[in-house]
Amino acid sequence: MKHLNMVLLAGSALFAATITGCASTPQVNREASTSAIRAAEESGASNVPNASLYLQLAKEELENAKVLATNKEKEQAESMLLRAQADGELAAALSRGDADKKEATQAIERVQQLRQDNQLPRERK
Amino acid sequence: MKLIIYFIIIACVGLLMSCASVPPKELIDARQAYEHANAGQAAQLVPAELHKAYEALAIAEKSFQDEPSSYRTRDLAYVADRKAKMAEALATTAAGNATTAKANKDYQTTQTEIMKNTKEDLAAQTAITNNTKAELAAQTAITNNTKADLATQTAITNNTKADLATSELNGAIKEEQLASEQNARLDAEKRAADAQADLVKLAAVKEEARGLVITLSGSVLFASDKSSLLPAARDRLNQVADALLATKERNLTVEGHTDSQGSSSYNQELSQRRADAVRSYIISRGYPSNLIQAHGIGKDRPVADNASAEGRANNRRVEIIVDRADNHKESMNK
Numbered sequence: 001m002k003h004l005n006m007v008l009l010a011g012s013a014l015f016a017a018t019i020t021g022c023a024s025t026p027q028v029n030r031e032a033s034t035s036a037i038r039a040a041e042e043s044g045a046s047n048v049p050n051a052s053l054y055l056q057l058a059k060e061e062l063e064n065a066k067v068l069a070t071n072k073e074k075e076q077a078e079s080m081l082l083r084a085q086a087d088g089e090l091a092a093a094l095s096r097g098d099a100d101k102k103e104a105t106q107a108i109e110r111v112q113q114l115r116q117d118n119q120l121p122r123e124r125k
Numbered sequence: 126m127k128l129i130i131y132f133i134i135i136a137c138v139g140l141l142m143s144c145a146s147v148p149p150k151e152l153i154d155a156r157q158a159y160e161h162a163n164a165g166q167a168a169q170l171v172p173a174e175l176h177k178a179y180e181a182l183a184i185a186e187k188s189f190q191d192e193p194s195s196y197r198t199r200d201l202a203y204v205a206d207r208k209a210k211m212a213e214a215l216a217t218t219a220a221g222n223a224t225t226a227k228a229n230k231d232y233q234t235t236q237t238e239i240m241k242n243t244k245e246d247l248a249a250q251t252a253i254t255n256n257t258k259a260e261l262a263a264q265t266a267i268t269n270n271t272k273a274d275l276a277t278q279t280a281i282t283n284n285t286k287a288d289l290a291t292s293e294l295n296g297a298i299k300e301e302q303l304a305s306e307q308n309a310r311l312d313a314e315k316r317a318a319d320a321q322a323d324l325v326k327l328a329a330v331k332e333e334a335r336g337l338v339i340t341l342s343g344s345v346l347f348a349s350d351k352s353s354l355l356p357a358a359r360d361r362l363n364q365v366a367d368a369l370l371a372t373k374e375r376n377l378t379v380e381g382h383t384d385s386q387g388s389s390s391y392n393q394e395l396s397q398r399r400a401d402a403v404r405s406y407i408i409s410r411g412y413p414s415n416l417i418q419a420h421g422i423g424k425d426r427p428v429a430d431n432a433s434a435e436g437r438a439n440n441r442r443v444e445i446i447v448d449r450a451d452n453h454k455e456s457m458n459k
Contacts, residue, residue, distance in 0.1 A: 054207075079200040086207035093214040100221035107228030111235055118239045 028069050033062055033081045036088025043095040051094035058087035152189055152202035155182050158209035167216035170223075174212040181205035319371065328365065336378075336448045339365065340428075343382070343399070343441030352398035354406060362403065365445070366410035376448035377417045379404045384437035385424045397421025403443050 037058050045051035061084035068077035115121070148156075159182050162168075167175045185201040192198050329340040346358040354362065369377065381396030381403075400419035408414045429436035 076196055079197055082204050083200055083207075086204045086211075090207045090211050090214065093211050093218065097214050097218035097221065100218045100225065104221040104224040104228060107225045107232065111228050111231045114232060114235050114239070118235075118242070120235065120238065120242075 028065065028074055028077045028081060030062065030065065030081055033058070033065070033084035033088060036085045036092065037062065040088050040091035040095060043092050044099070045091040045095035048095045048098045051091045051098065054087045054091035054094065058084045058091060061087060146193065148189055149194070149199045149202060151199045151206060152185055155185055155202045155206035155209060158206045158213075162209045162213040162216070165213055165216060166220055167212040170216045170219040171212055174208075174215050178205060178208035178212045181208040319368075328361075333446075336446045339445040339447065341365070341403075341443045341445070342438070343443060344438055346403070346443055347399055350395070352395060352402050354402055359406070362406050363410065366407050366412065369407065369445070369447070370411055375416065377404075377407070377412070378446040378448070379407070379417060379419045380444045380446065381419070381421045381423075382426060382428075382440060382442045382444065383424045384440040385427065385431035386437065387424075389423055389425075393421050393423035395421070396423050399443060403445070407445075 037055065040051065040055045040058065043051075045055040061080055065077045065080040065084060068074075068080055159178055162175055162178060181201070182205040185198065185205045188195070188198040188201045328342075331338050331340075341358075341361065345361060346354055348355060369375075379400045381398070381400035383392035383396050385392075387395075397419070398421070400421055404417050404419040407417060424431075424440070427436075427440040428442070429439035431437050431440055
């Protein structure tokens with residue numbers, strides 16, 4: 001009797017797995033790629049020319065991955081998501097780099113203005 | 126024919142092999158991106174990120190060896206390319222942050238330098254202000270001293286002016302006194318001259334070494350052998366006395382003279398009494414008694430011949446000798 005129950009449980013599980021696999025598209029992990037794209041958008045990548053290019057690529061690759069997943073090409077979809085994640089992260093890095101570059105420029109200008117206002121010689125480099 | 130077929134087969138195999146070893150574009154880009162990042166600042170600033178790129182590229186290369194033309198190889202190479210670019214971007218960001226940090230540090234250093242310069246300028250300004258204050262105080266002291274000197278000088282000037290005024294006043298007074306004295310002297314001289322002119326009219330007057338000699342005839346003054354003055358003589362003596370009073374500061378000597386008749390002692394005594402009578406009368410008219418002396422000469426100094434009556438009449442006389450001013454001064458000094 002006990003042996004019969006275990007056979008039934010295993011059969012039910014196998015049946016459920018089969019039903020699930022046949023009824024929907026293969027599940028891929030899009031969390032990393034979407035997070036990277038969101039971070040890029042929040043860092044203002046859309047306003048930085050260089051970063052906006054990679055942000056656009058990441059979004060397109062994410063859509064491509066969705067299509068591949070829909071077409072049940074899970075491995076290719078996950079591989080495409082790696083591209084989307086890489087482009088999203090690069091877009092975010094470029095966007096932050098641009099902000100840091102602007103901040104550095106402003107800091108230098110602030111120093112120069114301070115020296116100029118106080119009639120000090122320009123900083124030696 | 127077989128040889129040609131083998132050759133074609135070998136060529137096709139070689140072509141396939143060569144096609145299989147050609148790396149995909151993504152891998153070529155990844156390699157170049159890594160080289161570029163490695164040659165830049167990433168190796169120094171973000172070595173960890175560069176290492177991730179290296180590992181990603183290695184995985185892609187491994188995949189290329191295993192599956193040269195697979196999508197997986199291209200995707201891995203694509204990711205490796207982005208990792209390399211990421212390392213380069215992060216290196217740029219790190220460099221920017223370093224620049225910002227350095228700029229902020231420079232800003233603080235500059236502010237410190239400005240503060241130091243400001244303090245030095247302030248100290249210098251304070252020193253200048255102190256010097257200016259000291260100079261101003263010195264100048265004020267000099268000004269005060271100058272004012273004091275000026276006040277002193279003004280006081281001296283005022284005193285000098287007062288002295289000068291006093292001096293001028295004294296001078297004026299002296300001049301006035303001198304003028305007054307001169308006028309008095311001139312008046313006295315005039316009175317003396319007038320008196321002398323009057324005396325000339327009243328009696329015989331002549332200048333001699335002993336002084337001005339006024340000779341009055343004895344017959345006019347006295348009766349014969351008498352020593353009392355005749356009434357007519359009083360009028361004459363009044364006029365003479367008035368003239369003498371104009372010069373009453375002179376010493377007068379009244380000398381009585383007789384003719385040669387009679388004894389010498391008698392004539393001496395008579396002449397003395399007559400001289401005393403004239404002296405007393407002149408004194409009674411206001412002439413100072415201490416300035417008048419009376420001497421009886423007797424018959425010793427005749428002025429005419431006693432042989433004739435006219436000569437004897439001339440010898441009977443009274444002479445009033447008005448002393449010279451020089452003689453009077455000498456006698457006063459004595």
